[in-house]
Amino acid sequence: MSTPFVSTYLWGDKGSRYLLIVLCLLGVGVPLLNWLPPENSFLHVPTYMVSLLGKYLCFAILALALDLIWGYCGILSLGHGAFFALGGYAMGMYLMRQIGDRGVYGNADLPDFMVFLNWEELPWFWHGFEHFGYALLMVLLVPGVLAFVFGWLAFRSRVSGVYLSIITQALTYALMLAFFRNDMGFGGNNGLTDFKEIIGFDLQATSTRLVLFVLSVLVLMLAFCGARYITASKLGRVLVSVRDAESRTRFLGYRVEHYKLMVFVVSALLAGIAGALYVPQVGIINPSEFNPLNSIEIVIWVAIGGRGTLYGAVLGALLVNYGKTYFTSGIFAEYWLFILGALFVVTTIYLPRGLVGLKEQWANGKLATLFKNTTRAKVAS
Amino acid sequence: MKYFLTCGRLIACWLLAISCYAEDFAGLVKNLNAESFAEKSAAATALYQLDDPRVLPTLKAMQEGNLYWSSESSQPVIGKEVGDKLEIHSCIEQTSLGAVDKSQLEKIKINNGLRRELRGLVAGLELGAKDPAIRQQSARNLIKNPDESLRAPLVAALDQEKNNSIREIMRVALASIDMGSSDAALRKTAVATLADALQPEAIALLEKASAKNETGQYIHEDTEFATSSEAALKAMQAKVDLFKFLENCFFGISLGSVLLLAAIGLAITFGVMGVINMAHGEMIMLGAYTTFAIQQLFPQWMQASILIAIPAAFLVSGGVGVIIERTIIRHLYGRPLETLLATFGVSLFLQQLVRTYRANNVAVVAPDWMSGMWQINGALSLTYNRIYIIVFSVLVLVLLALLLRKTYFGLQMRAVTQNRAMANSMGIRSSWVDALTFGLGSGIAGIAGVALSQITNVGPNMGQQYIIDSFMVVVFGGVGNLLGTLFAALSLGVVNKFLEPFAGAVLGKIMVLIFIILFIQWRPRGLFALKGRFVED
Numbered sequence: 044m045s046t047p048f049v050s051t052y053l054w055g056d057k058g059s060r061y062l063l064i065v066l067c068l069l070g071v072g073v074p075l076l077n078w079l080p081p082e083n084s085f086l087h088v089p090t091y092m093v094s095l096l097g098k099y100l101c102f103a104i105l106a107l108a109l110d111l112i113w114g115y116c117g118i119l120s121l122g123h124g125a126f127f128a129l130g131g132y133a134m135g136m137y138l139m140r141q142i143g144d145r146g147v148y149g150n151a152d153l154p155d156f157m158v159f160l161n162w163e164e165l166p167w168f169w170h171g172f173e174h175f176g177y178a179l180l181m182v183l184l185v186p187g188v189l190a191f192v193f194g195w196l197a198f199r200s201r202v203s204g205v206y207l208s209i210i211t212q213a214l215t216y217a218l219m220l221a222f223f224r225n226d227m228g229f230g231g232n233n234g235l236t237d238f239k240e241i242i243g244f245d246l247q248a249t250s251t252r253l254v255l256f257v258l259s260v261l262v263l264m265l266a267f268c269g270a271r272y273i274t275a276s277k278l279g280r281v282l283v284s285v286r287d288a289e290s291r292t293r294f295l296g297y298r299v300e301h302y303k304l305m306v307f308v309v310s311a312l313l314a315g316i317a318g319a320l321y322v323p324q325v326g327i328i329n330p331s332e333f334n335p336l337n338s339i340e341i342v343i344w345v346a347i348g349g350r351g352t353l354y355g356a357v358l359g360a361l362l363v364n365y366g367k368t369y370f371t372s373g374i375f376a377e378y379w380l381f382i383l384g385a386l387f388v389v390t391t392i393y394l395p396r397g398l399v400g401l402k403e404q405w406a407n408g409k410l411a412t413l414f415k416n417t418t419r420a421k422v423a424s
Numbered sequence: 425m426k427y428f429l430t431c432g433r434l435i436a437c438w439l440l441a442i443s444c445y446a447e448d449f450a451g452l453v454k455n456l457n458a459e460s461f462a463e464k465s466a467a468a469t470a471l472y473q474l475d476d477p478r479v480l481p482t483l484k485a486m487q488e489g490n491l492y493w494s495s496e497s498s499q500p501v502i503g504k505e506v507g508d509k510l511e512i513h514s515c516i517e518q519t520s521l522g523a524v525d526k527s528q529l530e531k532i533k534i535n536n537g538l539r540r541e542l543r544g545l546v547a548g549l550e551l552g553a554k555d556p557a558i559r560q561q562s563a564r565n566l567i568k569n570p571d572e573s574l575r576a577p578l579v580a581a582l583d584q585e586k587n588n589s590i591r592e593i594m595r596v597a598l599a600s601i602d603m604g605s606s607d608a609a610l611r612k613t614a615v616a617t618l619a620d621a622l623q624p625e626a627i628a629l630l631e632k633a634s635a636k637n638e639t640g641q642y643i644h645e646d647t648e649f650a651t652s653s654e655a656a657l658k659a660m661q662a663k664v665d666l667f668k669f670l671e672n673c674f675f676g677i678s679l680g681s682v683l684l685l686a687a688i689g690l691a692i693t694f695g696v697m698g699v700i701n702m703a704h705g706e707m708i709m710l711g712a713y714t715t716f717a718i719q720q721l722f723p724q725w726m727q728a729s730i731l732i733a734i735p736a737a738f739l740v741s742g743g744v745g746v747i748i749e750r751t752i753i754r755h756l757y758g759r760p761l762e763t764l765l766a767t768f769g770v771s772l773f774l775q776q777l778v779r780t781y782r783a784n785n786v787a788v789v790a791p792d793w794m795s796g797m798w799q800i801n802g803a804l805s806l807t808y809n810r811i812y813i814i815v816f817s818v819l820v821l822v823l824l825a826l827l828l829r830k831t832y833f834g835l836q837m838r839a840v841t842q843n844r845a846m847a848n849s850m851g852i853r854s855s856w857v858d859a860l861t862f863g864l865g866s867g868i869a870g871i872a873g874v875a876l877s878q879i880t881n882v883g884p885n886m887g888q889q890y891i892i893d894s895f896m897v898v899v900f901g902g903v904g905n906l907l908g909t910l911f912a913a914l915s916l917g918v919v920n921k922f923l924e925p926f927a928g929a930v931l932g933k934i935m936v937l938i939f940i941i942l943f944i945q946w947r948p949r950g951l952f953a954l955k956g957r958f959v960e961d
Contacts, residue, residue: 119761200945205700205760209895210941217937380776387769391762392755
C-alpha cells in the first residue's frame with residue numbers, strides 16, 4: 044500500500060478514520076477491561092460479552108463483503124449467507140475432528156452424529172479436516188470456488204439485477220435444503236456443535252475467547268483496508284461505473300463480467316472468513332445459517348448503515364445486531380419483527396444513503412433530494 | 425311389475441310366516457330368542473326372506489353377539505357398550521331405549537354353526553342391499569376375507585347387480601373366493617378375472633398363487649395355474665404402472681396448479697412494474713387467514729365458506745396490496761432492488777401482525793363437498809380437493825387472460841408493461857395502472873391463499889414456503905407472460921413429482937432449483953421472454 048493511499052483514503056476519509064480508531068480501541072480495550080478490573084467491577088466486561096462482540100464483528104466482516112459487491116458494483120446478492128455458512132462449516136468440520144474420542148459415543152474417528160447414523164467410516168470429504176491448515180484452506184477454497192463457478196455462469200450470460208438476486212436466493216435455499224438432509228454428512232438438522240478445542244486451546248477458556256475476539260478485530264480492520272484499497276483503485280472506479288452504467292462500461296471496452304466476477308469472489312472469500320471466525324465463538328453451525336432470511340438481513344445491515352461507504356456497512360451490522368440482541372431478549376421480543384420490518388421500509392424510502400448519509404441528506408434540505416432522485420429515476424426507466 | 429313383485433314377496437313371506445307361526449317382522453324377530461339353535465336358525469332364515477330394512481341390522485347384531493333379549497319390553501334389542509352400561513336400540517320400532525344395566529338384559533346366544541349361517545345371511549343381505557355404498561363395502565370386505573361359504577349369495581347378488589362398478593368389485597370378490605377352490609376350471613376363470621382387476625388384493629392373491637420356493641419350483645401343485653397366475657401378474661403390473669404414472673401426472677399437475685396460483689400474481693406485478701414483491705407470500709397468507717376468519721364469523725355457512733372467502737380474500741389482499749403500493753412502492757419506482765427490501769420489511773411486519781392475532785397454525789375446515797376422493801379403479805383414485813384446485817386455477821388463469829386481452833384496463837396494463845414512457849405520453853395514468861395492477865396481483869395471491877388453505881397448514885410462515893417457488897416459476901417462465909407462467913408452473917410441478925420417487929422430495933427440489941439456476945444462464949429472461957429493445961437496461 045502506497046503512502047498516498049493511506050493518507051488519502053484511510054486517514055483522509057473521516058468515516059474510515061473513525062472506524063479504524065474505534066476498532067483499535069475495541070481490540071485493545073475490551074481484552075483489558077475483561078482482564079484487569081475485578082469480576083464485580085462496573086468496568087468489567089464479562090467473557091460472554093466478549094464473544095457476543097466477537098460475533099457482531101464477524102457479522103460486520105460479512106456486511107463489508109456484501110457492501111463491496113452491492114454498494115460498489117450493484118450486485119445485490121440475496122445468498123451471501125451461503126458463503127458465510129460454508130466457511131463456517133469448513134471451520135466446524137475441523138473443530139468436530141478435534142473432539143476426537145471425547146464425544147458421547149467415544150469414537151475417535153467418527154463425529155457423534157455419524158455414529159448415531161450407523162456410519163462405518165468417515166466420508167471422503169471429511170478427510171484432511173483434522174489439519175488446521177487444510178481447514179483454513181477449505182474456508183477460502185469452498186466459498187471461493189462456489190462463487191467463481193456461480194459468478195462465472197451468471198455474469199457471463201449477463202444475468203443481472205433482480206434476476207441475479209433471485210437466483211442467489213435460490214442458491215442458498217438449495218444449500219439449506221441440502222444441508223438439512225442427514226445423508227449429506229454434515230450433521231443434518233443439528234449441524235455441528237459441542238466443540239472442545241481449537242489448535243490445542245480450550246474453546247471455553249477466557250484467553251481463547253479473547254484471542255478470537257482480537258483476531259476478529261484484526262481481520263475486520265484488514266478486510267476494511269483491503270476493501271478500501273480495492274474501491275479506491277482504478278479497479279474500484281470501473282466497478283462503480285459498472286454499477287451506474289453497465290452497458291456503457293461494456294461499450295467502452297471493459298470486460299464487465301471479469302470485474303464483476305473478481306469482486307464477487309473476493310466478497311465470497313471475505314464472507315467465508317467471517318463464517319470461520321464466527322463458528323468457534325458461537326460454538327455451533329447449523330443449516331439455518333443458509334436460510335434466505337438471514338441473507339436478506341445482511342442486506343438490511345448494509346442498507347441501514349449506508350451502502351457504498353464500507354464503514355457504513357460495519358456500523359449498520361454492529362447497530363442492527365446490537366438492537367436485535369437488546370430487543371429479542373427483553374419485553375420487546377414480540378415487537379422485534381415489527382421494528383425490523385419498519386427499519387426495512389423507512390431506510391429504503393427515507394434514508395437511501397443510510398445512517399452515515401444522514402448528515403449530508405439533512406444538509407441538502409432533508410428529503411427534497413430523495414424525491415428529486417425518484418422522479419428522475421422514474422423518467423429514466 | 426314392481427307391484428307384482430312386491431305382492432309375490434308378500435305372499436312368500438306370508439307362507440313362510442305361517443310355517444313359523446308368526447305374521448311379520450315383529451313376530452319373527454321374537455323367535456330369535458327361541459330355545460333351540462334350530463329354531464333360531466329357522467327364524468333367521470325366515471327374517472332373511474322378508475323384504476324389511478330392519479332385518480339387516482338385527483341379524484348383523486346377532487352375528488356379532490350384540491343382540492340381547494329385553495324381558496322388560498319382551499323383545500330383542502341391539503346393544504352397544506357405553507362404559508359399564510349398554511345403550512340399547514329396539515329392533516322393531518328402530519328407536520333408542522336409552523342406556524340400561526347389563527343385568528337387565530339377556531344375551532341371545534349363538535353357536536358356531538349358527539354364526540356361520542348368519543354370516544352368509546348378512547353377506548347376502550348386504551350384497552343385495554338397496555344402498556349401493558353397503559353393497560360396495562360388503563363386496564370389498566369379501567375380497568379382503570374370501571369365504572367359500574359365501575360364494576352362493578355372492579353369485580346370486582352378482583346376477584342381480586345393475587351397477588357396473590359394483591359388479592366389477594363383486595367379480596373380483598368371486599374370483600378371490602375361486603382362487604382357493606379345488607376345481608381347476610374355476611381357478612382358471614378366477615385368474616382371468618383377476619388379471620383384469622386392479623385391486624391391490626388381487627395382486628396379493630396372484631402373487632400368492634404364483635409363489636415359488638427356494639429351488640424355483642412353484643409351491644402350488646397345479647403348475648399350469650401357477651404359470652397363468654404369473655403371466656396375469658405381469659400383465660397387471662404393467663397396467664398398475666401405467667395408472668401410477670397417470671396418478672403421478674395428476675399430482676404433478678395439481679402441484680403445478682398450486683404453483684401457478686401462487687406465482688401468477690407475482691408474474692403480473694413483476695411483469696408490469698418490474699417490482700419484486702417479497703410480501704407476495706404474505707398476501708397468500710392473508711387470503712388463507714381470511715378463509716379462516718370467515719369460517720369463524722359464520723360457522724352456520726361452513727359449506728359455502730370457501731365460496732364466500734374467494735371474493736373476500738381477493739378484496740382483503742388486493743386492498744392491502746393497493747395500500748402498500750400507494751404508501752411504499754410508489755416512492756421506489758426505478759429502484760427494483762430497494763423495492764425488494766422494502767416489501768421484505770412489509771412481509772416481516774405482516775407475519776408478525778398475524779402472529780399476534782393467532783400465534784400458531786389455524787385449522788381451516790374443508791367443506792364436505794371438497795373432501796373425499798374419486799375412485800376410478802383399484803389403482804387410481806383422485807382426491808376432490810386437488811381436482812377442484814386444478815379447475816379453479818385454470819378458471820383464474822382464463823379470467824385473468826380475458827381481463828388482460830379484452831378489457832380497457834387490460835389494454836392500459838399491457839401498454840404500461842411494454843413501454844411506460846410511451847404509455848404515459850399517450851394519456852394513460854401509469855400511476856393508477858400501477859396501483860390497480862399491484863392490487864390485482866395481490867388479490868390473486870389472496871385467492872391462491874384460499875385454495876392453499878385447503879391443502880396445507882395455515883400459519884404465519886406459510887407465505888415464505890411459497891415465495892421462493894413462485895419466484896422460480898416466474899423466472900423460469902419469463903416475466904409478464906401468462907402462457908410462460910402456466911408452462912413453467914405445470915412443468916416444475918410435474919418434474920418435481922416425477923423426481924420424488926427416485927431422489928426423495930428434498931433432493932428432487934434441490935435438483936429443480938439447480939436446474940433453474942443453470943437454466944437462467946441459458947435464457948436470462950426466462951422461457952417466454954418479451955422480445956424487444958425495452959427489456960435491455
